[in-house]
Amino acid sequence: xxxxxxxxxxxxxxxxxxxxxxxxxxxxxxxxxxxxxxxxxxxxxxxxxxxxxxxxxxxxxxxxxxxxxxxxxxxxxxxxxxxxxxxxxxxxxxxxxxxxxxxxxxxxxxxxxxxxxxxxxxxxxxxxxxxxxxxxxxxxxxxxxxxxxxxx
Numbered sequence: 001x002x003x004x005x006x007x008x009x010x011x012x013x014x015x016x017x018x019x020x021x022x023x024x025x026x027x028x029x030x031x032x033x034x035x036x037x038x039x040x041x042x043x044x045x046x047x048x049x050x051x052x053x054x055x056x057x058x059x060x061x062x063x064x065x066x067x068x069x070x071x072x073x074x075x076x077x078x079x080x081x082x083x084x085x086x087x088x089x090x091x092x093x094x095x096x097x098x099x100x101x102x103x104x105x106x107x108x109x110x111x112x113x114x115x116x117x118x119x120x121x122x123x124x125x126x127x128x129x130x131x132x133x134x135x136x137x138x139x140x141x142x143x144x145x146x147x148x149x150x151x152x
Contacts, residue, residue, distance in 0.1 A: 014072070015064060015072035015073065016073050018074070020077050030065055030073060030139070033116075038065055039072065041061075041063040045057075045059040060076050060078055061079055086142055099144075101146070101147060101148070102149070102150060104149065119142070121136040124147070130152070132149060
């Protein structure tokens with residue numbers, strides 16, 4: 001009798017990984033300002049991680065943060081292969097373009113991010129259907145973060 005086939009389809013979203021240049025600085029943004037909760041932290045190196053990321057001699061310091069309401073963001077700092085963040089990231093670049101979070105007051109958070117000297121786009125705008133107020137901001141390395149306030 002043939003064995004039942006296991007599905008090859010995705011069963012859940014595990015986490016979103018964001019490479020950062022300075023983990024401590026990025027934690028001030030994602031943990032302290034946005035309110036994500038620390039879950040796990042580790043420094044990894046060796047043959048296993050080299051194979052996973054495809055970089056010989058990789059040494060990665062990472063921290064996973066829980067998002068209220070579900071989800072995890074993993075911040076990764078490559079200690080062995082440091083890179084500088086691009087000066088600016090555009091929303092139309094190929095690849096993962098942004099991470100989006102639901103927030104209770106997008107205007108107040110947008111103002112605080114601007115006050116701290118981080119890059120922001122236009123002031124929060126109301127979607128055409130009136131269901132959400134949305135703003136794009138940048139984390140300390142320039143990664144685009146979408147902030148969404150549900151209006152209905």
